[in-house]
Amino acid sequence: MTRQREAVMQAVLESPRHMTADEIFEAARARLPGISRATVYRNLGLMERDGQVRRVRTADAPDRFDKTLSPHEHIRCPRCGEFQDVRLGDLRALLEARLGRPVGSYELNVSALCDVCMRAGEREEQTHG
Ligand SMILES: [Zn+2]
Numbered sequence: 001m002t003r004q005r006e007a008v009m010q011a012v013l014e015s016p017r018h019m020t021a022d023e024i025f026e027a028a029r030a031r032l033p034g035i036s037r038a039t040v041y042r043n044l045g046l047m048e049r050d051g052q053v054r055r056v057r058t059a060d061a062p063d064r065f066d067k068t069l070s071p072h073e074h075i076r077c078p079r080c081g082e083f084q085d086v087r088l089g090d091l092r093a094l095l096e097a098r099l100g101r102p103v104g105s106y107e108l109n110v111s112a113l114c115d116v117c118m119r120a121g122e123r124e125e126q127t128h129g
Pocket residue numbers: 077078079080081082113114115116117118
């Protein structure tokens with residue numbers, strides 16, 4: 001593994017979040033000053049191809065990168081845009097069982113407040129009576 005790829009991988013592994021490519025670039029640059037944005041993007045593409053990270057696509061926001069590779073779905077917070085994991089079992093297997101044929105791809109868009117925004121909302125309600 002190249003030093004660049006190592007730095008990108010570590011950046012992804014050390015964050016508890018689903019980071020955007022730009023955020024990964026910032027984190028990788030902190031470990032390996034001089035690494036370019038293009039190098040980070042290219043390595044993310046290679047890591048996705050090699051199954052080391054999962055790319056989470058969204059229609060109206062930058063893609064996120066996920067180090068958790070076991071089957072799970074994502075919930076997006078409408079307030080801060082953060083992603084949370086939710087485990088619903090293997091949805092692909094469920095879909096394939098229902099349809100009786102292989103499923104190429106599927107998308108599930110769920111919007112719900114994250115824990116932080118949920119708590120912030122509760123605090124606001126208390127202050128405003
Ligand atoms: Zn939130």
